[in-house]
């Protein structure tokens with residue numbers, strides 16, 4: 085029997101499941117790590133809050149014109165995605181025999197692209213590769229690393245993440261609203277233990293204490 089090119093109901097259900105998984109945990113993961121990093125580095129939290137208040141005021145939810153002005157927040161999100169990329173690796177399979185960096189890769193070989201390792205490579209990021217320094221992104225993503233594709237939290241090429249703009253938009257929106265209203269710090273029970281369970285998670289959770297700015 086000839087295979088049908090029609091999209092079945094089952095195909096659509098499977099696509100929806102992919103989008104729910106690919107979209108939800110990754111973005112909430114990004115928000116978690118960014119909150120942890122801002123709690124660990126209060127000077128960046130203050131800078132991010134000052135920017136949000138300057139651009140959006142005390143209560144207004146950022147609109148589409150505001151988003152491009154939130155440069156510090158963009159730098160912070162990029163640095164968070166660099167240090168703690170929710171997706172730690174991606175995979176490619178060669179369709180033909182290929183040569184890559186002087187190596188012959190036979191057709192059908194699976195290659196693991198270690199996003200987490202690339203993001204912590206001192207040859208690409210310098211000696212402070214393991215430190216939180218959003219300022220490295222101040223000249224834009226292209227200038228942050230010594231290699232043009234040193235920053236790949238959303239993968240690369242034709243199969244790059246389809247939801248990356250949505251993820252950044254959601255993260256900026258959520259963080260702006262939080263920064264406008266709360267100051268936050270790590271709870272004494274926080275233990276820093278990034279671990280991979282499909283995605284990169286804080287193994288013992290991320291207990292954070294939020295204090296309304298109105299009470300400070």
Ligand code: HEM
Pocket residue numbers: 102103106107108110111114169170171173174175236237238239240241242243244245246247248250251
């Ligand atoms: C911080 C949030 C996110 C991160 C870190 C992330 C990361 C990634 C990565 C690394 C890939 C593999 C790309 C490659 O192999 O080159 C991917 C693929 C994908 N992502 Fe995301 N993603 C995020 C958010 C989202 C959102 C919000 C959606 C949808 C609403 C989404 C949907 C997808 C889909 C459908 C693919 C498969 C694309 C394809 O194979 O053509 N992702 N993502």
